[in-house]
Amino acid sequence: MLGKRASVDNRQKSALINSVLFVLLAILVMVCLCVGKYSISPAECIKILWGNLFNISGDWDVMDENMLMGVRLPRIMAAVIVGAALSLSGAVYQGIFNNPLVSPDFLGVSSGACIGAAVAILFAMPSILIQISAFAGGIVAVLLTLLIPRIMKSGSNIMLVLSGIIVGGAMTSILGFIKYIADPETQLAAITYWQLGSFAYVDNKAIVAVLPLSVVAAIVMVAMSWWINILSLGESEARSLGADVRLLRGTCIVCSTILTAASICISGTIGWVGLVVPHFGRMLVGSDNRVLLPASCLIGGIFMLLVDTVTRIIGPAEMPVSILTGLIGAPFFAWLLYRQRRNVR
Amino acid sequence: MILNINGLTYSYEDSERKVLNSVDLQIKEGDVMCILGPNGAGKTTLLNCMAGLLEYSEGNIEICERPQKEMSAKEIAGVIAYVPQTHTPSFDYSVMEFVMMGRAHNTSIFGRPGAEDEECCMNILRSMEIEHLADRSYINISGGERQQVLIARALAQEPEIVLFDEPTSHLDYGNQQRVLKKIMELSRAGIAAVITTHDPDHALLLGDKVAILDEDGHMTSGETDLITEERLRDIYNTDLRIMYVEELGRKVCLVPGIK
Numbered sequence: 001m002l003g004k005r006a007s008v009d010n011r012q013k014s015a016l017i018n019s020v021l022f023v024l025l026a027i028l029v030m031v032c033l034c035v036g037k038y039s040i041s042p043a044e045c046i047k048i049l050w051g052n053l054f055n056i057s058g059d060w061d062v063m064d065e066n067m068l069m070g071v072r073l074p075r076i077m078a079a080v081i082v083g084a085a086l087s088l089s090g091a092v093y094q095g096i097f098n099n100p101l102v103s104p105d106f107l108g109v110s111s112g113a114c115i116g117a118a119v120a121i122l123f124a125m126p127s128i129l130i131q132i133s134a135f136a137g138g139i140v141a142v143l144l145t146l147l148i149p150r151i152m153k154s155g156s157n158i159m160l161v162l163s164g165i166i167v168g169g170a171m172t173s174i175l176g177f178i179k180y181i182a183d184p185e186t187q188l189a190a191i192t193y194w195q196l197g198s199f200a201y202v203d204n205k206a207i208v209a210v211l212p213l214s215v216v217a218a219i220v221m222v223a224m225s226w227w228i229n230i231l232s233l234g235e236s237e238a239r240s241l242g243a244d245v246r247l248l249r250g251t252c253i254v255c256s257t258i259l260t261a262a263s264i265c266i267s268g269t270i271g272w273v274g275l276v277v278p279h280f281g282r283m284l285v286g287s288d289n290r291v292l293l294p295a296s297c298l299i300g301g302i303f304m305l306l307v308d309t310v311t312r313i314i315g316p317a318e319m320p321v322s323i324l325t326g327l328i329g330a331p332f333f334a335w336l337l338y339r340q341r342r343n344v345r
Numbered sequence: 346m347i348l349n350i351n352g353l354t355y356s357y358e359d360s361e362r363k364v365l366n367s368v369d370l371q372i373k374e375g376d377v378m379c380i381l382g383p384n385g386a387g388k389t390t391l392l393n394c395m396a397g398l399l400e401y402s403e404g405n406i407e408i409c410e411r412p413q414k415e416m417s418a419k420e421i422a423g424v425i426a427y428v429p430q431t432h433t434p435s436f437d438y439s440v441m442e443f444v445m446m447g448r449a450h451n452t453s454i455f456g457r458p459g460a461e462d463e464e465c466c467m468n469i470l471r472s473m474e475i476e477h478l479a480d481r482s483y484i485n486i487s488g489g490e491r492q493q494v495l496i497a498r499a500l501a502q503e504p505e506i507v508l509f510d511e512p513t514s515h516l517d518y519g520n521q522q523r524v525l526k527k528i529m530e531l532s533r534a535g536i537a538a539v540i541t542t543h544d545p546d547h548a549l550l551l552g553d554k555v556a557i558l559d560e561d562g563h564m565t566s567g568e569t570d571l572i573t574e575e576r577l578r579d580i581y582n583t584d585l586r587i588m589y590v591e592e593l594g595r596k597v598c599l600v601p602g603i604k
Binding site for chain 1: 358393396397398417418419421422423425426427429434435436437438439442446447449450452454455456457458480502
């Protein structure tokens, strides 16, 4: 009886942590809406939001409204969505591949998306085509990675990981070549900026375009979260418990790829978030994916929002986000490893 | 008949050697079957074939009179539970969460186990007297406790047969006996067990069915009288004695001095 009570307590505690994270995210969104090089008072901010939500006109400053609704809100939404999407994909990949060290781009989605974007930039395409091309590039790279084990007639995890390294390596070279022939004044800068990720030029239309599919993908994965626990025991153990490993893993790969490719469309590639946030989540709520997946989304949203707000405020010019995520993510990961050094072999 | 294996032949890809060569085996309700054999003789391969984890080239396996190849992973998991060798998982789950994973074959793809499943698992932990472990982390309990938890998870599947892959190999003496006792207890409740082991004495101790797998993948099965000094000397390539010990009231298998 005692044991049962305690496990219910555990679950309530995790639910509580998730609620706290949600409230924290909501507060941070409000704060970040107000701060910046052009600051808006909280009261004004709430008035404008309220007015726009219910289509009421008010006596606020039009400059403030344009700043808030046209620039800051889309940017903040984008940061939260991308942070959540990358962290969710990362947590799911770590679970289904039974490997805490994989990140959402280990099947090559990021490098593929970069090539897609770079090619579009090379041909001076408009921004919407750059985004479509990046999305397609990401999907093609993952398909290539999945194809190699098929050709070698091997279903093992290791083969897939190696295949990801092969495809990623080839993509990096191709990208290097594109950068080499790109016009250094304009195109090269644009490609590099893309590779390092930024929310400075977020496009409302891009968010609206990718959001529905991403939400569906996220819901599917959260709904499968208990089965992801089972997959995380490894392939044969999962199968002996009755899991259809191919179906489950396939569905998760499709959903994660959609989410990652969609977030790259919005912001370019951003490193470290998808690897580190799930680990932080496990420290807070444990490994049970039923709780971890929502927690990762919330923590990822909070983290990305903070990082973007800092880059927005500190730099003289807009700094790419990956610079900060790397500077924070790498030492944090080192600290995590230090804490768990006895379990790492 | 829970398990009926006929002419099972298995060889790994790119290899001529048959790990299993035309193996026949029948297992009925409550049978306790010990599989003996030297290292690398394919004992684990045989278990993996039974559980539907490996695709074999020849022969067929029937589970409860149904061809295994027509059954889904879920259907197999409803009959056969597999207790793997203890290992450290990559992620940390509580013992209760871990045992609940045994309920997977009753759960839909977007589902999760409910209160009834939790009740069932708690009862199993209670019956094994390990309910105090329920909220401990699986990574932080001892090897013996992990083995108990793995057995609890197998029972949560409500199986008709449990496959044990060297269940005693990483355990101290007391824990080995506890596992063997649990296997006997399951057998009395009508749940069959297939056990691979390196210790012929365990087969004598359990005292039911025995199967010996040799290096060429051939299998001989029968009762414990199959365990003779000559046969064991052949498969293990070492000297040993089988004798009746009056005080214990059973046959034992021991090695003579090695000085």
